Amino acid sequence: MPYFRATSWPAWLAAALLPLASAHAASASYRYDTVHSQIVFSISHDGYSRPFGRLHIAGGWLRFDPGDWSSAATELDIDLGSLDMGDAAWNAAVCKPALLDCSRNRYAHFTSTSVERRDDHHGVIHGQLSLRGISRPVSIPFTFNRAGPTIYGLHDVAGFSATAMLDRDAFGMTGFAGSIGHQVSVWLEIEAIRGDPPSPKPGKQP
Template sequence: MPRSRLSSRLLLALSCVSAPLATVRAAPVIYNYDTTHSQVLFSIDHNGFSRPFGRLHIAKGWLRFDADDWSQSATELDIDLASLDMGDAAWNAAVLKPTYLDAEKNRYAHFTSTSVERKDDTHGLLHGNLTLRGVTHAIDIPFTFNRLGTTIYGMHTVAGFSGTAMLQRDDYGITATPNSVGHNVSVWLELEAIQEDPNRSNKESP
C-alpha cells in the first residue's frame, strides 16, 4: 500500500477515536451546604450612628456545580431567620417581630437561582429570586469561587464561595421605623458545600 494512503487511513482512524473524546466533559456535581460553616451576615444603618451586623445560618440547601462550565450550575437554599444573632437577646426578639422579619409566620427566607454568569476564573454573577416574608424579588449576587478541594483529613470534597448582595427592605414589606433604621441592607454570604455521596440518594437535591 502506498505510504500516502497508509498515512491517510491512520489519520482517519485517529480522528474517529479522538472525536468522541473531544465532546466528553465533566457533568455537574451535586453538593449539599455545610450548615455549620455557611453563614449570612448583614448590616443596616442605625440612625446614622453606625451600621450594626447581624448573622443568620443556612438551614439547608443544595448546589449543582460544574467547575468547567458554570452556566450549568444552580443552587437553592433556605436561610433560618430564627437563627438571628444581633449580639443581644432583646434586640434579636425585636427584629424577629412582625414589623421586621416576621419570623414566626415566615421562618425561612428562600433563594432559588435562575442562571450563573462566569466573569473569570474565580468571579461570577449569580442571578436568582429571594423570597422573604412571603414576598419574592429578583436579586443578583456577585461571588468569588474560593476553592474546590478536600478537607484536611480528606473526608469530604468541598466547594467554597463568598458572595455579596444589596437589598431594599421596603421591597419585602419591612417599612417600620423609616426615620431611624436604614432602608439599604448590605449582605455577605460565606458558603461551603460538601460533595454529595453518589451512593446515597438525597430527595432534596435535583
C-alpha cells in the same frame, strides 16, 4: 458521499455523545455545610452605626463544575429564626412583624435562574429571593474560592464568598422608616460538601 451501515451507527452515535455526557457528569452535586456557612448583614441604626446580625443557612443544594459554570444552579433556605444581633431583646425586636416577621415566615428561600461567569474566580448569580412571603429578583456577585478535598481528606468541598445589597422596603419591611436604614449590606461565606444528599426542605415553624 459517506454513509454508515445500520450495524455501525450506534457506536458512532455513542462516540459523538460521549463528550456531552462527560461534560454533564463533571457538574457535581453538593449540599451546603450549615456549620461552616454563614450570612452576616449590616444596616444603619439611626445613623450612629451599622451594627451586624447573623443568620444561618438551614439547608440546600448546589450543582457546580469548576471548569464549566453553564450548568451551575442552587437552592437554599435561610433560617430567620436563627437571627443573632448579640442581644436577646434586640433579636426579638428585629423578628417582629414590622421587620423579619420570623414567627409567620421562618425561612427565606433563594432559587437561582442563571450564573454569569466573569473570569475563573468571579461571577454573578441571578435568581429569586422569597422573604416574608414576597419574591423579588436579585443578582449576587460572588467569588469562587476553591474546590478540593479537606486537609484530612474527609470531604470534597467547594467554597464561595459573596456580597449583596438588599432594599428592605421591597420585601415589605417598612417599619421604623425614620430610624433604621433601608439598604441592607449582606455578606455570605459558603462551603458545600460534594456528593452528600441535599438537606430536606425545612418545614414551617409550628
